[in-house]
Amino acid sequence: MVRNWGVSAQRLVPPMQGTTLVGWAGPLLVALFGGLLRFIRLGEPNAVVFDETFYAKDAYSLLRYGVERTMLGDSKNPVADQRLIAGNLDIFKHCPQPDDCASFVAHPPLGKWMIAVGEWLFGMNPFGWRFAAALIGTLSILIMARVARRMTRSTLLGCLGGLLLSLDGLHLVLSRTAVLDIFLMFWVLAGFACLVTDRDWARKRLADLHESGAVTRLGLRPWRLAAGFCLGAACAVKWSGIFFLIAFAIMSLMWDAGARRALGPRGAYRGTLSYDLPGALAAMAVVPALTYLVSWTGWFAGAGGWGRNWGQATSSGPVFFVADSLRSWAQYHLDVLGYHSNLHEYHPYMSEPWTWPLLIRPVSFYYPPDVPPSACGADACSQAVDGVGTPALWYAALLALVGLVAWYVATRDWRAGAALLGYAAGWLPWFYYAIADNRTMYLFYMIPIVPFMVLALVLMAGLALGRQDAPAPRRAVGAATVGAFALIVLVNFWWLYPVLTAETITHAEWWSRMLMSSWVTTAPK
Template sequence: MRNWGVSAQRLVPPMPGTPTLGWAGPILVALFGGLLRFIRLDEPKAVVFDETYYAKDAYSLITHGVERTMLGDAKDPIADKRLITGNLDIFKQCPQPDDCASFVAHPPLGKWMIGVGEWLFGMDPFGWRFAAALIGTLSILVMARVARRMTRSTLLGCLAGLLLSLDGLHLVLSRTALLDIFLMFWVLAGFACLVTDRDWARQRLADRHERGPVRGLGPRPWRLAAGLCLGAACAVKWSGIFFLIAFAVMSLMWDLGARRALGVRQPYRGAFSYDLPGAFAAMALVPALTFLASWTGWFATSGGWGRNWAQATSSGPVFFVVDSVRSWLQYQLQVLGYHSNLHEYHPYMSEPWQWPLLIRPVSFHYPSDLPPSACGADKCSQAVLGVGTPALWYAAVLALVGLVAWYVATRDWRAGAVLLGVAAGWLPWFYYALADNRTMYLFYMIPVVPFMVLALVLVAGLALGRQDAPSPRRAAGAAVVGAFALVVLINFWWLYPVLTAETITHADWWARMLMRSWVTAAPK
């Protein structure tokens, strides 16, 4: 009789240590990252970069249910100063709600999340940055847990969380009210749910195969959760769709691989007959409903862009639903047209092939009117530079090259999943750069950063070797991995003042500019 226990263990290797230790280590790492993100969160006391859009839109959402037009231009410095001084009279007074309707280019979920912080702590820099800092901290915990599950090592899981907490771009976006940190979180959470679903489904497949022919696996709560998270990613920014499609295919391929590994008869037929319908529900219907639900404020109120409330309410409930959906779809087409024609010059725009090498970061904040008394020197600087930690990013580039070779040689699912995550978050932007010449920025890479960290952790696992490897081999690997983590920490510490708006001398600021392209304007 076949030993099904061996098959199950091969399909789902046991997790290391105890659940308590598996949670304690990642939580401690997340608390460390959280301190870095919450300390001086209200600095700078200014509206930083595109906070001028999202902080105001978020306030409008929690106040009116939709984004409304502000007094003056969206980047009106007078309105920004009103925010900093606590004057919230920044929205037009409108005789009719739709007179103040504001066209916005991104779905509302990320702004709703920013708005929660404003509702809890007030309309000030801490309030509108709170949600970003919290989500950035939680992403470190998720990173550590998913890396632990993928490597079956609590040590490597904690290393992954530590590296993410020490990335400069992740830190800056966790301390700024932009949408991209929320996109990154939901993408990472969706990926983590799918990795957990992979273990869950393979264990259930092995158990059912022991009792007889395998058909469906029944409800899969982790894959449903993944669909919810990836739908939320799309509800923050449309670019979440790239990850949704890639991960949906990946999940189905994992199902197929599990059936083949277990020796199930007709694995292809089983995967497409029994797994595909559930995958479609979890990875298509659930994300679509999640995306639609994020627009509840627009559907339920009369002041949204293109809402046509009077027309929708002119007849019965059926017409209301039909006309509302028609107006909403028309709005989505307008947003698509906006993104397809976004060619406006920006001094810190960059191309996707420049991003991994950090050639052109984004200056989020750099006031030019600091008095010498601010730092005790002839010239002072206070900067928020949206840039990754170079030691981490450059090593990640090498790790990804190594991962390609590893995947070609071994077909290791972990290497394939990491490479797919990088491809889904990076390669689509090449189309927009080559075919559309779209305006783009380095921080579009933030959803890819967790997969860069996973690449480093997988290579670190190779350096450490197996648990049963000779002690000198393990000691040498631990020394290399520890030295690398220390280099990343030192590099992050060196950059920290220009990531968090510390007031330093101009000479100290200049010393931290790795390349001239970090400070000079891009050519028009």
Template sequence: MRNWGVSPQRLVPPIQGTALVGWAGPLLVALFGGILRFVRLGEPKAVVFDETYYAKDAYSLLRHGVERTMLGDAKNPIADQRLIAGNLDIFKQCPQPSDCASFVAHPPLGKWMIGVGEWLFGLNPFGWRFAAALVGTLSILIMARVARRMTRSTLLGCLAGLLLALDGLHLVLSRTALLDIFLMFWVLAGFACVVADRDWARRRLVDWYASSPITGLGPRLGLRPWRVAAGLCLGAACAVKWSGVFFLIAFMAMTVLWDMGARRALGLREPYRGAWSYDVPGAFAAMAVVPAATFVATWTGWFVTAGGWGRNWEQATSSGPVFFVIDSVRSWLQYQWQVLGYHSGLDAYHQYMSEPWQWPLLLRQVSFYDSANLPPSACGADKCSQAVLGVGTPALWYGAALALIGLIAWYVATRDWRAGATLLGFAAGWLPWFYYAIADNRTMYLFYMIPVVPFMVLAVVLMAGLALGKEDAPPARRATGAAAVGAFALVVLINFWWLYPVLTAETITHAEWWARILLRSWVTAAPK
């Protein structure tokens, strides 16, 4: 019998409950969240906020493989009016495809995903919002499953999914054809794959330790499918918005540190050398090469057509296949450099812009839609309102702010990997924006926080796990913890229910709308 230096159960603790319950609970929570996201998805029947760019760019990708210039000015009001009227003639007429090339600031994957809904259901509000609602619902399922894996508790996993389903900002972005919900989805999926890879690798180490001759460096673990999947997902995140690269770098470093920790916990004589020799090369391939290939692949439409911005098709096709490849890559890199310059200089004033330090406390919301032309008969009062406020559920966000502070203390005291992973995910999605706020005075909005909302939920759930205590904790402690956690979830539910009409464009009286404005700064213009 092998003399274990560490218990196998400590390296890979068992998950409570059966696999059936572990899937049934999260699926039910995701179904609840999906109902909230799909019911009345076509309302308002309007082009909401930046849908004016992405819904039409997605349609252009379906038609032409690249984004093309639309009718109208920068916000395309003529094309907006034609879309709502059902007229799909929204493109400018150009003698040559390159004359209609449109400069776009974000990679194409998120718009391709929006385009799937338009292909299935047509170019209408339901069609261009379908993909957002679908990935928003799937993200609730992923949230529940990854929280279950991290806490080893199906109950806490379902709590995580429920809290994400009840977040107002997540709901609004799941019902709007913007890119940020797709960024959040791929980041969360990549994180879930990294966490699954952690378990997978540790099981392989345990199996090796139990049955193979011991070496100082430990074993080669071979192909790690979950880490390759993480690279694909995080490459997809970067292919939606460039800010996905912050998560990619953070999670790549995190998975290597986990490998070092696992080999050290197993009692190997040279754990760090073993990790550098056997794990780091694979991590680089899975978390650098695979994401880069994924990112480039999403630009296929630009590479194979003549109408993309800066494509220089005639020049590229003038001197044979080798020159075609070289010139195409050169033009594509120049385009990426132009996009970088655009983001670095984006400082135009917007009345709902905000700063990163304001986001966790919801000091500024974003008005996605506000109808000013409703007749009194619409709600039975002198003045009616139909609005979509892009704002998180305050009870959840303020609770998460406290939970993150508690998580810092917990990590400093125990070095618990779950606290560290959650804090790293939050930091990767929040702290980089401080640089842009200070160095570039960049125009930013609250909804840039959506990729870190899952990590805020994880912080709450991990603190809830501490409040509940272990299974062998005294019954009074368990009962008190359960009451506190249940009360918090109920408060979040009530707060979400109260805000729901102004998250989904329900028709209410102006007085009812005003009662849901938590802070005056939600409706006053940002200072110039």
């Protein structure tokens, strides 16, 4: 049964095109395609890749001890790496007291707990510690397709969004590597999707109340609560999630004000402050804070965490235990803040944020120097995992973002504003750290922004296709243009695929895929 929302609701919430079945079937098929790309050969390379040397082993430590513990070997843990690949899981130092082995870690624990799920299910091996990243990367494709569909009211455009995300090289690499950034991206995208859904829910609810003459207090908003949980989870993976939390909280309130103004300009902002702000504070401040706090349960519950001071905390009753535990936890966070504020160590693949959209300096995740010539039947062979985006997608996204700026200035379309805000929240804060702090940074910090790049492309594709009632020749030209662009991205991704997934190829074939000399640290052989 289709509900008749009335004139005001039709204005507030445009109807969705197509059926619910098609609206789910299309995105699920796209996610299946992206999942195959991420899961096939997931256990290769059979090695500890890039920062897996930290996060895969920290995750395993969480499984065994509830906190991160010190490993055998030096800061890069080569001894532990060799033991893991050989199937020897005795990688932790043996300490008389739990806190003697406490390890200082620079990021909250949630992302490592998520990695630990795969290790628990499939064992402490490359497939096991990469499983969660591949699953989360696949689910993010589904969410991308669904949120793009909701924002454009088009299943076709939604599927285009999911397809483009599945074909991004950086997204693929991080979905096949046990590092934290893909989990950060997932929770940011999920939180954004929940807020877009909340926008529709709230506007329908507001229209109902308005037509009945009731006081426009919307009551419990489950999707905004879910958004608060997701964005709190993003912060519990990496602190940079806070930028999105603040930006999206303000965006959601502005959407509320816009809905009230559409029903009548008088009192729109007063209504938002009176009726919407208290609930927004609960959903977008209290819920994220509690989510973040709960993610530290393992640290609170045992004696082996860094700076835990368990003996002191348990010395004088439950009230002192809580107070002293929170004090120790706060001190730990100050220590982590100091670490990040003084992170100036040189790395050969570090880069500045203004270079990231141009893919000038991607990160080499894996490049073994000892691949035998017999592996590819040539004089020299290569295996590589390069953390780089698909250039055709990234460069087109730059043009799309410029188009969105013009579109937003001309029309104040909320969709253009949302995509631009998501991009700005994930990119501009790093300028401060680069200029004022000279912090060590990398291209893959862009991964939470990639969904908003894709969304910009989808919105521009919608403009190219035109309205449903546009002349057939106009829509045919638009469809051909969008289809040609998707094909270009697909071909570009296919060309890069061997150096994204550690396929064994000749050195000449590897070198031909290096778009710029800045992608590598040494000259070709």
